[in-house]
Amino acid sequence: MVVEIVILAMIAAFLGLRLYAVLGRRPEQNEEPVRGRVEQPDPAAAPRPLQPRLAENPAQPPRPIAIPAEATGFEQEAEAGVRAIIGADRRFDVSLFLIGAKSAYGMVLEAFWRGDKDALGQLCDADxxxxxxxxIDARVAAGEQLDSRLIRIEEAKIVAARFDAPIALVTVRFVADIASITRDANGVLIAGSLNDAIESRDLWTFRRDLTSRDPDWVLDETDEG
Known part of the structure; x- marks a missing residue:
């Protein structure tokens, strides 16, 4: 009986030493570790390395406001103001604006010549x-009659522009040929000629609130140019 116990103890010690040799120590140099029958992990199931994630809305540097190459209807001094207005209203187009400005120039002059205050009230600022x-009142009081004609607009160019949020202001220089005569209360010609047009140079400033749904610009200031 004692012999059997001693034998079992020796077997247990031997097994313990073998387990330590396999699991409890690191393999010596040039010694390959004992390979168990543990299944190799599935590479697909292994956690993937973290990738850097970009912000959903990364801050972008402000892009310069582009002015179309064909938009040449402004002086160099007005470029910064034009860019500011385009930055506030991407629908602003220099060429289309000048077409509208020419039309407004003709309508305002013709309304003034015929004494149409209602039309002027819609096209001009209060001042x-x-x-x-x-x-117009002074002309009527003097009994004078005005007969004027816009022959042609030689030039319409933006010479100044600025954006004072939310107001955009654009100054246009008009060079036009105008023929005009003035008659007294009796119809006698007292000034001018319809045969000889005179060059007129005007600086008109147009204003618009860019937050307004009304797309129209109004005449804000007039001066000789």
């Missing part, structure tokens, strides 16, 4: 309207 209205 400009009052100036035109006072000149």
């Amino acid at each position: 400009v309207f009052e100036s035109f209205a006072a000149a």
